[in-house]
Amino acid sequence: MPLLEVNSLTVDYQTRRGSIRAVDDMSFTLKKGEMMGLVGESGSGKSTLGLSIVRLVPSPGIIVAGHLEIDGISLLDASEEEMRSIRGKKAAFVFQDPMTSLSPVKRISAHFVELIRAHEPRIGKEQALLRAKATLMDVGILPERIDDYPHQFSGGMRQRIMIALAITLNPALLIADEPTTALDVIVQSKILDLMKGLREKYKMALILITHDLSIVLERCDKILVMYAGSFVEYADSMELHTNPMHPYTQGLLRSIPNVELADQKLEAISGSPPDMLSPPDGCRFQPRCVNAQERCRMERPPILEPEPGHFVRCFEVKE
Ligand SMILES: Nc1ncnc2c1ncn2[C@@H]1O[C@H](COP(=O)(O)OP(=O)(O)OP(=O)(O)O)[C@@H](O)[C@H]1O
Numbered sequence: 001m002p003l004l005e006v007n008s009l010t011v012d013y014q015t016r017r018g019s020i021r022a023v024d025d026m027s028f029t030l031k032k033g034e035m036m037g038l039v040g041e042s043g044s045g046k047s048t049l050g051l052s053i054v055r056l057v058p059s060p061g062i063i064v065a066g067h068l069e070i071d072g073i074s075l076l077d078a079s080e081e082e083m084r085s086i087r088g089k090k091a092a093f094v095f096q097d098p099m100t101s102l103s104p105v106k107r108i109s110a111h112f113v114e115l116i117r118a119h120e121p122r123i124g125k126e127q128a129l130l131r132a133k134a135t136l137m138d139v140g141i142l143p144e145r146i147d148d149y150p151h152q153f154s155g156g157m158r159q160r161i162m163i164a165l166a167i168t169l170n171p172a173l174l175i176a177d178e179p180t181t182a183l184d185v186i187v188q189s190k191i192l193d194l195m196k197g198l199r200e201k202y203k204m205a206l207i208l209i210t211h212d213l214s215i216v217l218e219r220c221d222k223i224l225v226m227y228a229g230s231f232v233e234y235a236d237s238m239e240l241h242t243n244p245m246h247p248y249t250q251g252l253l254r255s256i257p258n259v260e261l262a263d264q265k266l267e268a269i270s271g272s273p274p275d276m277l278s279p280p281d282g283c284r285f286q287p288r289c290v291n292a293q294e295r296c297r298m299e300r301p302p303i304l305e306p307e308p309g310h311f312v313r314c315f316e317v318k319e
């Protein structure tokens with residue numbers, strides 16, 4: 001049984017200008033302990049998908065259809081109280097911007113003690129602090145800094161503190177939204193390597209959200225590519241790298257510099273993503289697709305499985 005099952009998930013934002021379908025009929029599964037990279041350009045719906053899994057889609061967003069299951073628990077049927085215990089223990093979410101979840105007026109110690117005791121009221125303050133210090137060490141923060149305030153840390157360190165908070169309750173799944181572009185690529189790579197190590201120690205599954213395919217390609221077991229709210233391709237990283245089947249994934253791979261190809265020509269995908277208030281008919285990628293046929297403009301392709309475990313939403317592939 002997979003740890004996480006997402007089935008035909010659809011999420012809308014009802015804005016004054018109209019309805020935006022940020023996640024459109026998304027389906028995939030993730031096994032225990034697997035590490036997945038969720039990739040797509042800005043506005044493709046990555047954060048919305050990640051937040052849906054912990055049922056924290058911000059207003060005016062609503063999950064309008066689909067089924068979500070973690071460890072056999074149906075999330076869309078859970079009460080708000082059940083969700084509070086699921087969040088943190090089953091699935092934890094690390095936000096894009098650490099300052100949205102760290103309170104500037106609270107010491108790091110207070111963040112930990114409150115979180116641990118909210119979930120496990122029988123744990124005393126001293127015991128909670130011991131656990132917090134051990135977790136801080138796991139993310140490379142000196143435990144004696146536990147009484148500092150968030151602003152006393154650098155952006156990269158705050159990101160580490162966020163991760164430490166997310167893993168203290170030992171969740172089965174950790175969803176980490178891209179440490180913002182405010183962090184440079186080296187800091188970002190270090191954080192991803194840290195998470196990879198933590199995943200082994202804590203035996204948890206990970207979903208890493210990023211717009212940079214090259215950063216997750218070598219680090220993750222699986223890659224899920226999204227485009228304009230829509231499922232594009234999902235496969236093992238190696239398989240996706242060597243045998244990309246969707247023209248969008250192929251385009252993304254062509255735009256990554258490859259050190260082994262000396263005379264590689266880097267190509268950007270021409271065109272730009274659609275206005276989400278009036279997306280194109282048929283396949284969402286067809287206006288930019290070099291292989292687009294009449295059918296692609298009329299109908300939405302289904303998700304096909306041309307190779308076992310390799311899923312693609314495109315009419316061109318043969319099952
Ligand atoms: N609170 C909101 N209200 C209205 N529309 C929203 C809201 N949040 C997101 N959207 C819209 O939903 C779509 C998906 O947004 P989302 O933030 O999930 O994308 P993303 O892939 O995480 O982008 P980024 O890489 O920039 O973080 C976008 O078109 C966005 O404009």
Ligand SMILES: [Mg+2]
Nearest residue numbers: 046047048096
């Ligand atoms: Mg986002």
